[in-house]
Amino acid sequence: MITATRYRALAEINRQAKLGAEIARAQTEISTGKRIQVASDDPIASARVSVIRNAQADQTVWARNIQSAKSIAAEVDTALSGVSDIFNRVKELTLAGASESVSSNDRAAMVQELASLRTALTNLSTSTTPTGQSLFPTDAPLLVSTSATQRLPATAQRSTVFEGISYAHGSDTLDWVIGSAIDAIATDDVTARRAAANTAISDIDKAIGHVTNQYAAQGVRAAQLDSAAESMESASIQLSEERSKLEDTDVASTVMSLNAKTLSLQAAQMAFAKVNRNTLFDLLS
Incomplete structure (x- = not known):
């Protein structure tokens, strides 16, 4: 039970980290005006x-x-x-x-x-x-x-x-x-x-x-x-x-995506924080 919970927590942390990276990437695209930062972005x-x-x-x-x-x-x-x-x-x-x-x-x-x-x-x-x-x-x-x-x-x-x-x-x-x-x-x-x-x-x-x-x-x-x-x-x-x-960056589309991902990350962080307020005794009961 504890192992499964720990796995779910780790998966959620990774998902939030990925969202954070995508948000940072979108912010960079908006600030630089360039969709392609390195060749590997779109060879x-x-x-x-x-x-x-x-x-x-x-x-x-x-x-x-x-x-x-x-x-x-x-x-x-x-x-x-x-x-x-x-x-x-x-x-x-x-x-x-x-x-x-x-x-x-x-x-x-x-x-x-x-x-x-x-x-x-x-x-x-x-x-x-x-x-x-x-x-x-x-x-x-x-x-x-x-x-x-x-x-x-x-x-x-x-x-x-x-x-x-x-x-x-x-x-x-x-x-x-x-x-x-x-x-x-x-x-x-x-x-x-x-x-x-x-x-x-x-x-x-x-x-x-x-x-x-x-x-x-x-x-x-x-x-x-x-x-x-x-x-x-x-x-x-x-x-x-x-x-x-x-x-070049499609600013309108990227801003919409940025806002959506920001809201998703905030909601995930709030849910994750609420779930992890439970103690070990709460999980065992």
């Missing part, structure tokens, strides 16, 4: 969380790459806009300089402005980012990793943007056509100046068309980076949601 979910964690680490790097590339692409866009403005002004000056009524002093001022525009073009072609990276690299642009399978450029090679334009005399640079305009405006003979200016204007139009195409190509690169950023954000949200479902 399958823990393994998946590990995979997701690695993927999120990769995404952090790719997101940083995309933001850097987008910053460069925006600077390139601004530079190309400046190049476009330069050639629009070059055309205006060349048209004005071809006129018979323009004075030699005015033409000299136009030549001076054209030379200034030529210098501005050179500065744009060799411009750099705040970190010293060339906006228009002399070699092939660096391809930026934006995912495990995708690598994108933020800009174009310098020669692609500023060289290889087809003019009347053949292939040449953007710089050359401004020099051609300067030579035309500097010509004193009106007939020769007009003929040279007309040829220069035709070439300037070709340069403007080339710059427009390069501007559009840069827009495509920027759009690709924007698309990569959107895909990255979408994938990041999906991974975060999946990880949360696997790893």
Whole structure:
């Protein structure tokens, strides 16, 4: 009789200890916000969380790459806009300089402005980012990793943007056509100046068309980076949601379970205390 009673008491103590451990575990889950404390809590979910964690680490790097590339692409866009403005002004000056009524002093001022525009073009072609990276690299642009399978450029090679334009005399640079305009405006003979200016204007139009195409190509690169950023954000949200479902505590459910187990433990402790107030003589009677 006594042995059986002792066994029941020990079993009850163990049951209460288990309840206490479960309550402590629930409190930990609520305070940390994490359902999985160690891998053994849920090996399958823990393994998946590990995979997701690695993927999120990769995404952090790719997101940083995309933001850097987008910053460069925006600077390139601004530079190309400046190049476009330069050639629009070059055309205006060349048209004005071809006129018979323009004075030699005015033409000299136009030549001076054209030379200034030529210098501005050179500065744009060799411009750099705040970190010293060339906006228009002399070699092939660096391809930026934006995912495990995708690598994108933020800009174009310098020669692609500023060289290889087809003019009347053949292939040449953007710089050359401004020099051609300067030579035309500097010509004193009106007939020769007009003929040279007309040829220069035709070439300037070709340069403007080339710059427009390069501007559009840069827009495509920027759009690709924007698309990569959107895909990255979408994938990041999906991974975060999946990880949360696997790893995070369901607070409402855990609080309900905690309250129920706390009440059960309190009731068991009260009953156990009441039963064990009996003396040995009470048990023998």
